[in-house]
Amino acid sequence: MKTNLDADKTIVGFNVGHNGSCTIIKGNDIVSIPEERLNRKKYSDGYMYSFLYCMEELGIKTKDIDLFISSNYGDYLPDKYMGDFKVLGLDNQKFISIDHHLSHAYSTYFMSPFNEAMIIVIDGQGNLNMTESYYIASDRNITRVGGNNSERSKYKGIGRTYETFTNYCGWSAQEAGKTMGLAPYGKDKYPNIDVYEINEKCEISSKCNGKYYHGSYNFCKENNMDFGKIGTGFENKDAAYFIQDRTEKIIIKLVRQLYNKYKIKNLCLAGGVFLNGVINNKILKETEIENIFVPPFCDDTGQSLGNALYGYYNYYKCSNRFCLKNAYFGRTYTEEEILDVLEKKQNKFILPYEVKSFDFKYKKSTNIEKEVAKILSEGKIIGWFQGGSEIGPRALGHRSILCAPYPKEMKDNINEKIKHREMFRPFAPAILEENLNEYFELNIPSPFMLNIGKVKKECIDKIPATLHVDETGRVQTVNQRDNDKFYNLIKEFYNITNVPVLLNTSFNRGGEPIVETPKDAIIMFCQTPLDYLVIDDYIIWKGDDNI
Numbered sequence: 323m324k325t326n327l328d329a330d331k332t333i334v335g336f337n338v339g340h341n342g343s344c345t346i347i348k349g350n351d352i353v354s355i356p357e358e359r360l361n362r363k364k365y366s367d368g369y370m371y372s373f374l375y376c377m378e379e380l381g382i383k384t385k386d387i388d389l390f391i392s393s394n395y396g397d398y399l400p401d402k403y404m405g406d407f408k409v410l411g412l413d414n415q416k417f418i419s420i421d422h423h424l425s426h427a428y429s430t431y432f433m434s435p436f437n438e439a440m441i442i443v444i445d446g447q448g449n450l451n452m453t454e455s456y457y458i459a460s461d462r463n464i465t466r467v468g469g470n471n472s473e474r475s476k477y478k479g480i481g482r483t484y485e486t487f488t489n490y491c492g493w494s495a496q497e498a499g500k501t502m503g504l505a506p507y508g509k510d511k512y513p514n515i516d517v518y519e520i521n522e523k524c525e526i527s528s529k530c531n532g533k534y535y536h537g538s539y540n541f542c543k544e545n546n547m548d549f550g551k552i553g554t555g556f557e558n559k560d561a562a563y564f565i566q567d568r569t570e571k572i573i574i575k576l577v578r579q580l581y582n583k584y585k586i587k588n589l590c591l592a593g594g595v596f597l598n599g600v601i602n603n604k605i606l607k608e609t610e611i612e613n614i615f616v617p618p619f620c621d622d623t624g625q626s627l628g629n630a631l632y633g634y635y636n637y638y639k640c641s642n643r644f645c646l647k648n649a650y651f652g653r654t655y656t657e658e659e660i661l662d663v664l665e666k667k668q669n670k671f672i673l674p675y676e677v678k679s680f681d682f683k684y685k686k687s688t689n690i691e692k693e694v695a696k697i698l699s700e701g702k703i704i705g706w707f708q709g710g711s712e713i714g715p716r717a718l719g720h721r722s723i724l725c726a727p728y729p730k731e732m733k734d735n736i737n738e739k740i741k742h743r744e745m746f747r748p749f750a751p752a753i754l755e756e757n758l759n760e761y762f763e764l765n766i767p768s769p770f771m772l773n774i775g776k777v778k779k780e781c782i783d784k785i786p787a788t789l790h791v792d793e794t795g796r797v798q799t800v801n802q803r804d805n806d807k808f809y810n811l812i813k814e815f816y817n818i819t820n821v822p823v824l825l826n827t828s829f830n831r832g833g834e835p836i837v838e839t840p841k842d843a844i845i846m847f848c849q850t851p852l853d854y855l856v857i858d859d860y861i862i863w864k865g866d867d868n869i
């Protein structure tokens with residue numbers, strides 16, 4: 323991605339632990355990619371594939387690199403941590419390590435449009451017991467002003483408490499999004515019981531005690547609460563409601579307390595907890611905060627970028643600021659690479675047998691947006707692959723599965739045929755930015771799908787496949803400046819159907835990482851009932867028919 327940074331150094335950020343990734347800043351270029359996209363193992367640790375990917379894209383060799391910066395969760399890393407890089411025989415004088423939460427803070431503030439801001443970081447675990455931390459930032463300086471009590475167990479932090487209830491429902495810590503999706507189906511069974519407390523120093527602690535599901539199980543037992551048999555998913559919906567509701571409330575309290583202390587109306591958020599768009603929306607609605615910035619990589623996929631930005635602003639004291647407008651930090655594939663796959667040449671991408679023997683056809687379109695919009699208006703489901711991939715867990719129109727947002731059954735269709743997700747999880751509406759107010763009760767754009775808004779009553783029937791049971795949508799707003807092709811596609815769909823919305827979900831199957839290369843995309847196309855695949859200006863379809 324081209325930026326207005328001006329690094330005269332080549333800076334590598336990487337992170338150790340789950341959601342491994344690598345970022346390189348060189349000149350005004352930033353390339354960043356999670357390891358899982360390349361080794362095809364969801365939530366993978368490691369950074370070697372992503373390191374080589376970034377180096378290749380920027381055309382650099384290890385000798386060109388000036389600084390490596392790493393971070394970790396759990397224990398602090400040694401100052402000159404080299405990890406897997408040791409095998410490359412690099413000079414350990416070029417390595418530094420930083421704090422996990424500080425990396426999150428850098429990743430959000432230095433990609434935000436704000437000069438002065440409060441920063442809140444909340445995740446499952448930073449270094450040692452750190453789970454909540456608060457900062458004030460101004461003029462490119464970040465100062466820590468508080469957080470959880472370091473003596474308190476990490477299992478009593480907000481992230482781990484949300485996770486233990488997620489475990490209660492039968493899912494892993496990484497699947498907290500399922501709990502958020504399930505919550506609106508539940509009810510407040512125990513309105514007088516809270517799980518969190520906060521003191522005047524803004525130190526938060528939950529009453530859960532114990533690892534994994536034991537924390538929530540013990541808490542429920544002590545308070546005579548019955549949320550059903552552990553691990554029964556949908557049946558545990560009141561547990562999901564409980565933890566979602568109490569987490570919203572404690573974060574609102576925290577934001578209000580911090581605001582009363584510092585009186586700063588700009589807020590930058592990071593840490594996996596803020597993938598929870600319902601919370602982000604309530605902060606804007608229920609506190610004095612006027613402007614909020616949540617990057618699409620607010621979970622640990624943003625650690626390597628935070629680390630690289632620390633090198634740029636703190637270590638080298640560079641000054642140019644960059645305001646994030648889109649999430650496309652991956653490399654773009656050339657027409658030659660795309661044709662390598664479509665023509666099954668295998669000069670670069672070695673294809674599995676089932677793809678080599680699969681009968682698909684393709685053509686290059688001279689007006690891809692118009693042609694694909696027509697296909698979508700006919701009720702087809704497509705894989706949409708354009709340019710560089712998105713950083714973070716959300717597909718934002720470069721590696722997406724798309725279809726019309728109606729009828730309601732479209733959601734079940736995608737689920738049964740392709741995604742195989744739980745029926746209670748919603749799919750997102752991608753909407754033209756200028757039509758946002760017409761469809762949703764949202765006042766500000768949501769380019770990274772991290773704000774959730776209520777649909778307006780008169781629009782419910784127009785986009786039912788993208789709405790949740792509580793008539794909300796996990797909205798992505800799309801404008802022409804930041805995402806030309808995706809914008810034009812939705813606009814053409816609007817011209818045909820009078821609906822400025824497409825259903826957008828990530829281009830992957832349940833349990834798999836989002837596709838990265840044209841090869842990944844064609845494999846998934848051949849292995850699923852996707853009707854069409856679109857790669858750049860190429861339309862690919864199955865069988866003999868012409869289109």
Ligand SMILES: [Fe+2]
Pocket residue numbers: 395422426445446447448593594621622
């Ligand atoms: Fe984190």
